[in-house]
Amino acid sequence: MAADDLVVGGMAPLTTIDYPGRLAAVLFCQGCPWRCPYCHNPHLLKRQAEHPVAWGDIRAFLRKRRGFLDAVVVSGGEPLLQAAVVDAVAGIKAMGFSVALHTGGSHPARLRHLLPHLDWVGFDAKTAFDAYAGVTGIAGNGEKASRSLAEVQAAGVAYEVRTTVDERLVSRDDLLRLADDLAGRGVRTWALQECRESKAPGRFPGTVLLDDGPFLERLAGRFDGFTVRRA
Secondary structure (H helix, E strand, O other), rough: OOOOOOOOOEEEEEEEOOOOOOOOEEEEOOOOHHHHOOOOOOOOOOOOOOOOOHHHHHHHHHHHEEOOEEEEEEOOHHHHOOOOOHHHHHHHHHOEEEEEEEEEOHHHHHOOOOOOHOEEEEEEEOOHHHHHHHHHHHHHHHEEEEEEHHHHHHHOOOOEEEEEOOOOOOOOHHHHHHHHHHHHHHOOOOEEEOOOOOOOOOOOOOOOOHHHHHHHHHHOOOOOOOEEEEO
């Protein structure tokens, strides 16, 4: 599918935090196959956007920002849900921008096609890969996420693994098993993120687990770089 078919639910014209060390714009792709209860972009979950941003307008914006912006971050929702993201990312790269992808790894085969055009990946590891259904609400997707992380590592692209923590969804044992898995794969940096209070009814608030210093030290010992990010 062509870039013009990409459904974009919103765009942030400037960010300094979504791609480390770069001035970037963020494209929020519409749609996600998963239903994580703490999702802080619930308006992006459905496949159709209420007010989509036309690809032609995005392209015109980026042309005007060449020389000012370093990069474009393709986020979501889940960007890999849409086949058109491959052509869109290739087009962004051809305009001279660095490209970062935020993904949970729902479609490993599509990710493989994207990786040659990417400069950085923010990979969301939801929990231990055999426990994904408890977070995403969908059975069998932990194996896909595991394969996607392997694709990222095999491609040699720069990446960060991060995990949003809500202890009602992700147990200490889940985090310990995930830490062992990531370290065993050679992941060197891992960030734990405090989940945000969402306006959506029934969403989970934050967690106190991230205040447990001794437990965090157990996790941190497996990695060269370990970060806790507060909401």
